[in-house]
Amino acid sequence: MRVLVTGATGYLGGRLAPRLLDAGHDVRVFVRRPERLAEVPWAAKVDVVAGDLLDAEAVAEAVDGVDAVYYLAHAMGTRGDFEAAELAAARNVATAAAAAGVSRIVYLGGLHPATGRLSRHLRSRAQVGEVLLASGVPTIVLQAGVVIGSGSTSFEMIRHLTEVLPYMPAPRWVRSWIQPIAVRDVLHYLLRALDAPEGVNRAFDIGGPDVLRYGQLMNGYAVEAGLRQRPIAALPVLTPWLAGQWVNLVTPIPRRLAVPIIESLQFDCVVHDHDIDAVIPPPGEGLVGYRRAVRLALERERTGEVETSWRNSEVVDAPSDPLPSDPDWAGHTVYVDRRERRTTASTDAVFTVIEGVGGERGWYSFPLLWAIRGWIDKVTGGVGLGRGRLHPDTLRVGDAVDFWRVEAVERGRSLRLRAEMRLPGRAWLELSVEPGDGSGPRAAADSASAAAAVYRQRAVYFPKGLAGRAYWWAIAPFHGVIFAGMANRITAEAEALERQRGAEADPAEKEITNR
Incomplete structure (x- = not known):
């Protein structure tokens, strides 16, 4: 049938x-x-x-x-x-x-x-x-x-x-x-x-x-x-x-x-x-x-x-329009917070950490501020942080992650989240990784400037009216703590994961690590 x-x-x-x-x-x-x-x-x-x-x-x-x-x-x-x-x-x-x-x-x-x-x-x-x-x-x-x-x-x-x-x-x-x-x-x-x-x-x-x-x-x-x-x-x-x-x-x-x-x-x-x-x-x-x-x-x-x-399920709102491409921003008010970090970790290790954000692991920066934003969202009728995520390690398009929803995943490279918290505007958070000019931790040991991967992070916000603009500037002082801390912690976690994988693959290195 x-x-x-x-x-x-x-x-x-x-x-x-x-x-x-x-x-x-x-x-x-x-x-x-x-x-x-x-x-x-x-x-x-x-x-x-x-x-x-x-x-x-x-x-x-x-x-x-x-x-x-x-x-x-x-x-x-x-x-x-x-x-x-x-x-x-x-x-x-x-x-x-x-x-x-x-x-x-x-x-x-x-x-x-x-x-x-x-x-x-x-x-x-x-x-x-x-x-x-x-x-x-x-x-x-x-x-x-x-x-x-x-x-x-x-x-x-x-x-x-x-x-x-x-x-x-x-x-x-x-x-x-x-x-x-x-x-x-x-x-x-x-x-x-x-x-x-x-x-x-x-x-x-x-x-x-x-x-x-x-x-x-x-x-x-x-x-x-x-x-x-x-x-x-x-x-x-x-x-x-x-x-x-x-x-x-x-x-x-x-x-x-x-x-x-x-x-x-x-x-x-x-x-x-x-x-x-x-x-x-x-x-x-x-x-x-x-x-x-x-x-x-x-x-x-x-x-x-x-x-x-x-x-x-789409139980919160009808989905907003996908994030416009950069050329389409012309003529629109848009606020962007960009962060970039070079790391000795592989792109695979960085993306593994990226894909694990939210839920029980949190957002890798200042948990108290994230918790406060979650409670504010709940009190005003939003979804808050309590939704967590369906699977602790993998994400698919449409998955909920706390008060975000996965809008796009390019496996091994990038993750884009659309905000579903209550706010006067539309917001996205993009986390991505690209190959650097090194090949991993050992290459980095030979050249301090070499990087196995480059981590990039971008928060994009389209304000709605005066309230939307006021909201962005009201939280701008916290961006240095939240977004910079997030970029630092994600790359640090990726490097720790890379070392752990190396120790598991190399018995001698594992012996040194255990000592």
């Missing part, structure tokens, strides 16, 4: 696409930024179509010739009216799918109460489902609640709230009933939806075997993580908005994503029926319980086998 996957750079879409390939389907993906798939292992096996779901013509082109469409995109967490954006995108897909003669749409929505008031997020999810069901194309809407898996937004929120707080003053939603579902079970239902009987056109609730209060989810995590269970006090004074600010501060989840999630947790979200079993039977080994789902997620994180993460 020829299948189109929207949201393929997102958490679930990025996991579903390779599984569809493994099942023998021809897969086309529809993404805004194809470069984000450049180093994904399965990218060469799929047909990549670039475009935006809000562009009706692009959607029609993507849908043409496919048998089924997976609708896994969402606009929650972006600026502006995400409800209107989601409805417009859903209408485009519904219209294009009907015109192209698509035989099946599969949509992952949200588990929600059958009646009564809904949060903005749950209301939007339900409305998108209604649009697709009314398209004239047989549609299966799978309504899932809290998805538990390594890198999922829900799991990350539960994990950080539990690990950071020894005692939890919490809003009343900790008493809400939740029916979590393991990510592997969500993928089971998504994959098997293609085998459903023709003509099925309805919504189905899906959930795991456990129905728990949200507070029980947190303490269930504590047990599996080897932590003592946390006392929880439900406080009526914490409104969803205030609770969202609290989640924003103590977890990596940014405010614009945390608030709509918290609003949704006010409601009991449990499966109302098990009609799905007649259309898509549960996995042969049974659905995964909550505690086991947590155990599996923790094991994935310990072994570094996290396939996708909410961090690398």
Whole structure:
């Protein structure tokens, strides 16, 4: 079957696409930024179509010739009216799918109460489902609640709230009933939806075997993580908005994503029926319980086998334009901080250090200033430094690195990061290395001026209005500490790495090093 996957750079879409390939389907993906798939292992096996779901013509082109469409995109967490954006995108897909003669749409929505008031997020999810069901194309809407898996937004929120707080003053939603579902079970239902009987056109609730209060989810995590269970006090004074600010501060989840999630947790979200079993039977080994789902997620994180993460989804903002080339700067106000260092380390050693920036390693200069900037960003509703990075050693285009996002990687040569912190303008940080006039430490010993590599660092800032200019000059005094220190430390770390590699390769040198 020829299948189109929207949201393929997102958490679930990025996991579903390779599984569809493994099942023998021809897969086309529809993404805004194809470069984000450049180093994904399965990218060469799929047909990549670039475009935006809000562009009706692009959607029609993507849908043409496919048998089924997976609708896994969402606009929650972006600026502006995400409800209107989601409805417009859903209408485009519904219209294009009907015109192209698509035989099946599969949509992952949200588990929600059958009646009564809904949060903005749950209301939007339900409305998108209604649009697709009314398209004239047989549609299966799978309504899932809290998805538990390594890198999922829900799991990350539960994990950080539990690990950071020894005692939890919490809003009343900790008493809400939740029916979590393991990510592997969500993928089971998504994959098997293609085998459903023709003509099925309805919504189905899906959930795991456990129905728990949200507070029980947190303490269930504590047990599996080897932590003592946390006392929880439900406080009526914490409104969803205030609770969202609290989640924003103590977890990596940014405010614009945390608030709509918290609003949704006010409601009991449990499966109302098990009609799905007649259309898509549960996995042969049974659905995964909550505690086991947590155990599996923790094991994935310990072994570094996290396939996708909410961090690398576009949940903060629509991407800014790529960094213009230098000639295009003419006529624009632009501020640049450049640093260059010659080093006896090889280009490979320097790039290894460059690629390891951020996360637990930090930014190689004045950690306190970086921490302060991260907290300022969090308090003002940004992502802060808590996102970390998906893998400790390697980066791909689209990866999040604290409050930056990888915009370009030229393996062994350069890394370009785009700022996602809140600031009055646009900013990039480029780290690169080029061969010098030496061949390594031994060559440098013969000539003090010889360099195996030249490290270059460039911070580029495009201010927005007077506030943008004032911001640059307000932080300019710190550049000498932050950027100069960063350049010095990166080259020093690279030289230390080069010496370590040399000692490991040369037993005699290793003997001297050990002494």
